[in-house]
Structure formats: structure tokens, C-alpha cells
Amino acid sequence: MAVIRDVMPAFDLLQPASAADAQKLLAKHGDDAWVLAGGMDSFDWLKDRIKKPKVLVDLSGIDEMRGVRASGDGIEIGAMTTLTEVAQHAEVKKNYSLLAEAVEHVASPQIRNQGTIGGNVSQDARCWYYRDGWPCYRAGGNICYADTPVGRNREHAILGAARCVAVNPSDAAPALIALDAKFVVQTSKGERVVDAEDYFVGPEIDITHLTILQPGDLLTAIRIPGTWAGAKFYFEKVRDRNVWDFPLMNVASAMKLSGSTIQDIRIAVNAVAPKPWRLKAVEAAVKGKSADAATGEMAGKMAVEGAVPLQFNAYKIPLMRNLVKRAIGGVQEATWAS
Numbered sequence: 001m002a003v004i005r006d007v008m009p010a011f012d013l014l015q016p017a018s019a020a021d022a023q024k025l026l027a028k029h030g031d032d033a034w035v036l037a038g039g040m041d042s043f044d045w046l047k048d049r050i051k052k053p054k055v056l057v058d059l060s061g062i063d064e065m066r067g068v069r070a071s072g073d074g075i076e077i078g079a080m081t082t083l084t085e086v087a088q089h090a091e092v093k094k095n096y097s098l099l100a101e102a103v104e105h106v107a108s109p110q111i112r113n114q115g116t117i118g119g120n121v122s123q124d125a126r127c128w129y130y131r132d133g134w135p136c137y138r139a140g141g142n143i144c145y146a147d148t149p150v151g152r153n154r155e156h157a158i159l160g161a162a163r164c165v166a167v168n169p170s171d172a173a174p175a176l177i178a179l180d181a182k183f184v185v186q187t188s189k190g191e192r193v194v195d196a197e198d199y200f201v202g203p204e205i206d207i208t209h210l211t212i213l214q215p216g217d218l219l220t221a222i223r224i225p226g227t228w229a230g231a232k233f234y235f236e237k238v239r240d241r242n243v244w245d246f247p248l249m250n251v252a253s254a255m256k257l258s259g260s261t262i263q264d265i266r267i268a269v270n271a272v273a274p275k276p277w278r279l280k281a282v283e284a285a286v287k288g289k290s291a292d293a294a295t296g297e298m299a300g301k302m303a304v305e306g307a308v309p310l311q312f313n314a315y316k317i318p319l320m321r322n323l324v325k326r327a328i329g330g331v332q333e334a335t336w337a338s
Contacts, residue, residue, distance in 0.1 A: 025055070039118045122168060122219055163207060171270070200275035262289055
């Protein structure tokens with residue numbers, strides 16, 4: 001558990017009124033700056049005195065980064081929009097209910113009232129070694145304490161690990177990947193728009209970050225095209241407790257059906273790898289097949305190919321297999337012998 005310390009380290013608090021001003025401040029201060037959105041992740045770091053930025057750039061006064069609005073044939077969600085606003089927005093609930101359901105599974109109502117969509121997809125790894133200030137790979141050291149004979153790794157990765165075995169903890173991320181969302185990032189060179197799945201990076205690319213954001217970059221909005229509006233959606237999250245807990249695993253899928261035949265599909269899981277894990281091979285394999293239990297069974301087995309469990313997380317392999325099966329074939333009613 002985190003060591004309780006006395007007070008947060010001192011910092012300068014800067015409160016820009018526009019996204020452009022915020023980006024300039026971040027670019028000016030570089031590694032010394034810290035972005036403060038809803039604060040749900042930030043205050044943990046600051047109170048534990050693990051992160052000691054010299055400057056906090058508070059985004060709470062930037063109105064242009066809030067709200068849900070029409071954008072082309074879809075919608076755009078400001079990065080500072082709270083999770084509660086996203087979950088309760090009429091357009092999101094009507095056409096993109098996958099996202100509404102995903103964010104409703106984040107933590108508790110109080111946290112959703114404060115936490116933002118941008119913060120949820122940009123939060124840092126939750127590995128307790130890293131969060132407690134141990135000098136692991138992700139913190140700039142030369143060891144992964146979770147991946148040792150005595151390491152505690154029940155919540156860690158079974159796929160995509162490269163030295164670091166911490167997982168991405170976001171609930172919104174797999175839903176946004178399934179919806180083919182685009183992330184809008186302001187940089188010193190202008191606006192950059194990336195696919196949701198490309199916003200996240202694994203340790204083989206950058207072991208100290210979970211996203212592509214570099215000093216001076218600012219996530220300002222998330223755009224969801226109308227491509228998957230009204231599709232058949234499925235979201236499920238497994239966690240130790242129904243409130244507060246981060247996922248042991250979650251799954252999100254969007255399917256277009258012709259009758260019971262899968263015409264197109266996008267499916268992603270999270271908390272299985274250092275980044276949200278899109279199942280492209282599964283998507284290709286199930287297209288043209290019936291969305292039934294048999295197809296789901298096949299997809300589940302394919303999804304876990306190559307999974308490598310650690311000492312305490314082998315349960316994640318059957319869990320992932322069954323979540324993928326349910327996301328495609330549906331939840332089957334239990335039958336009992338008389």
C-alpha cells in the first residue's frame with residue numbers, strides 16, 4: 001500500500017482559459033508541467049509525493065474542452081467532459097450506448113461526477129510497485145518487480161508485455177476503440193488526429209508512458225464517427241468489487257448484423273496488456289459467420305492464443321476467453337438438468 005506522507009509538494013498552479021493557452025504553457029514548461037483534468041489520478045500521485053511537478057496546468061476553466069456536440073456524421077466529446085455527462089447524454093445513449101455503458105462502470109458516482117473522459121483514457125498505470133515509487137522499468141529503473149519469483153502480479157498482463165507487465169486500466173478505452181473513435185491532440189506543431197487504438201502505446205515503444213502524449217501535447221477532444229451508430233453493442237467488466245475497482249478485465253464490441261450473420265465487427269479488451277488490445281484476427285475470423293455460441297467459442301479460443309500468464313494471473317486466460325465468447329455469441333441462458 002502507498003505510504004501516507006505529510007503534504008503535497010509545492011507547485012505553481014496555472015489556469016489557462018483556452019486550449020491554445022494550455023498547450024503553450026505545457027510546451028513552455030515541458031517535463032516540469034503536469035496536466036490536471038478531473039484530478040482523480042493526479043491527486044493520488046501528488047498526495048503520495050511520488051510525482052513532484054513544478055507546474056500544474058489546470059484545465060477546469062477551458063469551456064471549449066467540455067460538452068458533447070455534433071461533428072460531421074457523428075459526435076465530438078470534449079476531453080474535459082465528465083464521465084457522468086457522457087453517460088447521461090441523450091445522443092450517446094441513443095447511438096453510442098457502448099460508451100455510455102463503459103463509463104458508467106468507472107469507479108463510483110462521485111468519481112464519475114468529477115473524472116473526465118480525457119482523464120480516463122490518459123491515466124497512468126496502476127501497478128502498486130510503480131505507484132508506490134519503486135524504481136521499476138516504468139519509473140526509469142532496471143527491473144519489473146511484478147515479474148519476479150516473489151512479485152505480486154494478479155492484476156497484470158498476459159499479452160503484449162515487454163519488460164513491464166503493468167496493464168492499461170481504462171474502461172472507456174476499449175469502447176472507444178470499438179467505436180473507431182479519433183483522438184484530437186494539440187501539439188506545438190498544430191492539431192494531430194489519431195485513431196483511438198494508436199493513442200495508446202506499449203512498453204516496446206515507450207516503457208515510461210501509456211499514451212503517445214509527449215511534453216507539450218494536450219488531448220482536447222474525442223470524435224466518434226457515425227459508422228457504428230446504432231450497432232449491436234456489448235460491454236462487460238469484471239472486477240473484485242462492483243464499485244470503485246479498476247477492471248481485472250473488460251471487453252467491448254460493436255457488431256453490424258444481417259439477420260444473425262456478422263457483417264462487420266470491432267472488438268477490444270483491456271487490462272490484459274500494457275495497452276488496450278484490439279482483436280483484429282478475431283474480427284476477421286468471425287465476419288460472415290453467425291453471431292452465436294459456436295462462433296463465440298471459436299473467437300474466445302483464438303483471442304487467448306499467445307497469452308503468457310504470470311505466477312498469479314493464469315485466471316485471466318479463461319476469463320478473457322469467456323468474455324470474448326459472450327461479446328460475440330451473447331450470454332446464454334443456463335440450463336439445469338431436472
